[in-house]
Amino acid sequence: MNENQISVIDAANKLGMRKQSLFKIIKRLGVNTSKERNSSHKGQAITYITEADFDLIASQIHTQGKKDSEEPSTSSQIDRGVFYLIELEPAHDPGRFKVGFASNMPERLRQHRCSAPFAIVIATWPCHILWEKTAIACVTQKCEKLHTEVFRAKDIAGVKEKCDQFFSLMPALNEIMR
Numbered sequence: 001m002n003e004n005q006i007s008v009i010d011a012a013n014k015l016g017m018r019k020q021s022l023f024k025i026i027k028r029l030g031v032n033t034s035k036e037r038n039s040s041h042k043g044q045a046i047t048y049i050t051e052a053d054f055d056l057i058a059s060q061i062h063t064q065g066k067k068d069s070e071e072p073s074t075s076s077q078i079d080r081g082v083f084y085l086i087e088l089e090p091a092h093d094p095g096r097f098k099v100g101f102a103s104n105m106p107e108r109l110r111q112h113r114c115s116a117p118f119a120i121v122i123a124t125w126p127c128h129i130l131w132e133k134t135a136i137a138c139v140t141q142k143c144e145k146l147h148t149e150v151f152r153a154k155d156i157a158g159v160k161e162k163c164d165q166f167f168s169l170m171p172a173l174n175e176i177m178r
Contacts, residue, residue: 005034005048014054015061023047025057080173083127083135084108085163087156088116095152097122097159099139101132123160125167139163 008026012019026033031053035045049057081103088096098119102108105124112119127135136149139162143151153159 004051006051006054007038008033008047008049011049011054011057015058017061022057025060026053029057029060031057079129081105081127081129082124083132083163083167084124085122085139085156085160086112086116086119087122088112088119088150090118090120093152095154095156096146096150097153097156098150099136099159099163100149101127101129103129122156123163125163126173127167127170128173131170135163135166138166 006014008022009019012022015022026049031049033047033049035047037043038046081101082105084098084100084102084105086098086109087094088098098112098116100108105121109119109121139159140151140153141162143153143159145151151159
């Protein structure tokens with residue numbers, strides 16, 4: 001490892017944010033990363049950025065933080081989005097669906113259409129990222145798990161109804177994180 005590099009894990013810790021959120025910022029800013037295996041991480045490949053890029057990211061976050069504090073909303077936009085229910089192959093396998101969280105639903109649907117070109121959004125619900133796993137566990141009860149966040153149900157309308165029920169119990173997003 002170059003002495004002028006910092007791991008994304010350490011950078012996220014220094015910035016007081018989640019590693020996944022930092023990766024989104026790195027991608028948005030077009031920052032180049034490098035990966036190296038590290039014995040202190042049991043031989044796993046760890047992603048690194050330069051200290052100069054870290055400084056750039058930190059200044060962007062600081063600048064964005066000022067903008068956010070000027071707005072009435074106090075929560076991070078990254079943590080808020082929608083929980084979605086997508087039918088992957090309506091004509092060929094109508095019971096196969098995907099559920100999950102997206103901060104940008106049109107972009108997320110575009111990504112899904114790379115592997116499931118006929119996918120359609122059944123419904124979305126305002127969601128906090130922390131609710132995602134609980135929502136998935138709740139709404140996919142008695143469904144066959146096919147892959148991560150991909151399931152099969154006899155009745156997808158029943159899954160939508162469970163989603164409606166789950167999110168009717170959750171607080172409105174503008175009421176949380178004040």
